Amino acid sequence: GPEEVILGWELAHSRGLHIGDRISIRGRDLTVVGIRERWPFDALSPVNYRADVTLETYRRLSGDVDALDWVALLVPPTGNPQEREAYLTRVREQLQGIRIEDVPLALGRVASAFPGGDTLRGDDPVARAQGLYQRLLVICAAGGLFACGVAVANALWPSCREQRTEIGLVRLLGALPGEVLAGYLWSGLAMGVVGSLLGCYMAWQLVSALNAIFRGSQVLPALWLTPRLAAAVVAVTLVACVLGAAAPGLQAAGVNVAWLTKGLAPSRGEPVPAGSLRESRS
Structure with a gap:
């Protein structure tokens, strides 16, 4: 958009800017909607760029409103179910029109696609990793x-x-x-x-x-x-x-x-x- 900007990682890191912050450039207040960082190629990864952008910005840049049909959310670790539910409530308010699946629903969808497989539930992944x-x-x-x-x-x-x-x-x-x-x-x-x-x-x-x-x-x-x-x-x-x-x-x-x-x-x-x-x- 005309009031939005995508910054390089060095500039954003030096100014302490994150996605959603505002920056003044030549007298204009712009909203940071993306941070782009260049990475060197290595033997294990074919990519050499990383870009953190908002979902709306990605849809506009790709030209496809339905470019993403699902988003993986990292819920901050907490042992209090109320704090987890409060976090998901804020996510639902920000991502309107998108259905949020919790872990049991996602595992059930994967299990239905692979009848012969076995899915981990609850704290099983953590216990197995430990x-x-x-x-x-x-x-x-x-x-x-x-x-x-x-x-x-x-x-x-x-x-x-x-x-x-x-x-x-x-x-x-x-x-x-x-x-x-x-x-x-x-x-x-x-x-x-x-x-x-x-x-x-x-x-x-x-x-x-x-x-x-x-x-x-x-x-x-x-x-x-x-x-x-x-x-x-x-x-x-x-x-x-x-x-x-x-x-x-x-x-x-x-x-x-x-x-x-x-x-x-x-x-x-x-x-x-x-x-x-x-x-x-x-």
């Missing part, structure tokens, strides 16, 4: 526990074998097995702290890069690294690293120091058999 993400989290956590534990154990096993003499001397000086084990557990905890922080930083960089590459894609949604997810990753990593350090720590704590008193050293880090000690005494 169950899927919970199972995925359990699988990833189990894999992360195993990978981190094996990595830390492999890193500490060589030092445990090479430092058996030093460990035995520390034990002779009065160190308890628990103190030796605690040293290995602290080493595993330090590895977990460094590894988890480095992993979160690399994940944040990767998420930012993927969001920049696939910005505007209709297939791949924007990825988010939430503080809750980062805290869960750090916790799983720390637990896995401490458990991985427990195996070499237990072996180091159980070092037999009897061979040190006789000046005998085990071959390749293995404990001296009891028969050898008896033969040396004879």
Whole structure:
């Protein structure tokens, strides 16, 4: 219309304008009926423009009054049915002449078109999505526990074998097995702290890069690294690293120091058999 305008995204974002706001251009007050944004092409989406326009503007631009026979509404999440009904009432007032279908009616229409299919009702979609993400989290956590534990154990096993003499001397000086084990557990905890922080930083960089590459894609949604997810990753990593350090720590704590008193050293880090000690005494 003569008193309407479609703005670019940069101008609308810089002025804080949204659909329905008014802007003064060269002394004329114009109503913002559309916001247009250019997107780069990517491998997953064939479109490179996004335009947010009012329904009336879209019908005028397309030249077809019946261009849209249905509109999907995103109802703000609320647990109060009265608030939801108040929102739908305002929608009915703004979209006159259009029938609004709630979720059960829409699912029934889909079910009638596909007799052999199965539709989800009520809170089933939310429950299924939550169950899927919970199972995925359990699988990833189990894999992360195993990978981190094996990595830390492999890193500490060589030092445990090479430092058996030093460990035995520390034990002779009065160190308890628990103190030796605690040293290995602290080493595993330090590895977990460094590894988890480095992993979160690399994940944040990767998420930012993927969001920049696939910005505007209709297939791949924007990825988010939430503080809750980062805290869960750090916790799983720390637990896995401490458990991985427990195996070499237990072996180091159980070092037999009897061979040190006789000046005998085990071959390749293995404990001296009891028969050898008896033969040396004879």
